Amino acid sequence: VIDVPVRLGPRGYRILVGAGVLDRLGPELAALGAGRRVALVADAGLLGLHGPAATKSLEGAGFGVAALEVPAGEEAKRLEVLAGLWEAMLDAGLDRGSTVVALGGGATGDVAGFAAATYMRGIGLVQVPTTLLAQVDASIGGKTAIDLPRGKNLVGAFHQPRLVLTDTALLGTLPERDFRSGLAEVIKHGIVLDAAYFAEVEVLLPALLARDLAALTRVVGGSCRIKAAVVERDAEEAELRAVLNYGHTIGHAIEAVTGFARWTHGEAVALGIAAEARLAERLGVAAPGVAERQEAVLRAAGLPVRGTAAPAEAVVEALGRDKKARDGRLPFVLAPEIGRFRLVSDVPRAAVLETLRALA
């Protein structure tokens, strides 16, 4: 088990990464002094698969558990689902000392986390991420949100969990496409923050694709360390945390233009990484060859790097609506080389447009 501390003073917490750590849910939560009531939030499939083990661990440590079902995937992040969670938490008798356990992927963590952030102005939260994407990204750092009809993640809160239990054995049942999508974030961490980690991922990629538990625990643990270090230095995303948006600026715009249907989030991020890598070369920020190394590992992971299925003009227009745009300016995070990043504001519209056209 890899134990990754997230040092945020009174809001700090631990990420426990390993095969089988779900069994520690009850004892670890008890050790934190949490109140007796727990809401276990998950979709129907995961409640069936892992609900009994989670409940057994919690009840064994003396907790009373209410299982609250949410829709699978992004459908969970509707306002109506959030309102339903609030009502169900009242029904279950949750008070200010109670805890929400979010068992699932990023969407479940987002809505359950936002419910925990707002119920009685904030109660305890434990993230138990079940997808690779959530394990290396969404479960760490306290970002929670729901969607509005006009866009994703438009309302939410920063609410740090009290504990993250990252059980790599849960990845065994993850569908192949979702698993590969999660690798996009793993690769992203290496590109902008850690060249040695990137090289390790290049080497371990075959073992990861075979879901080897030792390789998974090592790589997921490494990604958690990288993300935790960023979060520690910038808990509320003032500046540094923007580095984690590498590949996401264009990736989000591609998702928006394609109606969040054509690509998984990770696939859109892979396309975004490929585009932003080429953009960096076009702007002279990166030397030739840096983009190709990024694309090679994305391709080896089975991720798309060409053919966005989105008109370049529409993607550029969508970029202007990004919530990171301030007073009209849109910052890009680019990688001058593997393991380093640079914030570049005021990238010319035309350069983005030409880059996207070349990748169409």
Place this chain on the structure above:
Amino acid sequence: VIDVPVRLGPRGYRILVGAGVLDRLGPELAALGAGRRVALVADAGLLGLHGPAATKSLEGAGFGVAALEVPAGEEAKRLEVLAGLWEAMLDAGLDRGSTVVALGGGATGDVAGFAAATYMRGIGLVQVPTTLLAQVDASIGGKTAIDLPRGKNLVGAFHQPRLVLTDTALLGTLPERDFRSGLAEVIKHGIVLDAAYFAEVEVLLPALLARDLAALTRVVGGSCRIKAAVVERDAEEAELRAVLNYGHTIGHAIEAVTGFARWTHGEAVALGIAAEARLAERLGVAAPGVAERQEAVLRAAGLPVRGTAAPAEAVVEALGRDKKARDGRLPFVLAPEIGRFRLVSDVPRAAVLETLRALA
């Protein structure tokens, strides 16, 4: 102008108290480096009364202002109103650097503050409280919330404002009943935290009731200092901040039992103070006479201290549903003497019941 700092590190801010400080809205916000877009949230009446002055000050400092109307009073705190604010903020082009200005009483500040706390995971907030209650209490400390069908303030967030502009001249148009209700919080601050302030309020009460601006600025400024000191020591209401719930534990229960219709919040707090003062004497926490001095100033302020219009049994039952109850235990804040408080947990149900019956 009285300048009260609220020292909360990077979340710290100033409260400016004085007649006419609304005119400083634009320049003060500009000095904070806020982005160009501002949403001015108020009910129709206040938008008509003070919207033009607020807008003029903001536009004069270079801000673009969108006026967003919410229902008057508690009706503003419905989920539908919050969702409407989010949509209107998107319409108005608010981004992460933008600011919400809440112009109004506590309910407007609560819903506008919660909208600011959650829009794009949190944007800037300025409180411009227009009621005495909001000026001495709700506008300070970052508590925001909406109501659910099952109860008040059941969901919300802690979101500190970047500035509080407390214009005592705005109190000139406040209806008499609302004004007197605000005095309940002023008196509360004296009872549990500051005997000298309590004595000053006793002396200045006739001038306050005549809405003398110098007396108002002095007393409101004093209350802001008292509340700021509590908030500084306990930003998220872990323990100390519970002191401000004096009179509110029973007051809230009376409001709930009477359907939030019979009494204003301040009147219910006055009844709660009277009850909790008598409870303290019954329990031997306070000496005889301490309750009478509290009741005398409440009466002089035109506030009720007898006749809750709520059956004692129902009030006691409602106490068990208070969100400050944890695992069934309900703490009371009591005043052993004027200017001091004590947290008492596990107060016998029967003592509360008998106290309420005696005050019926």
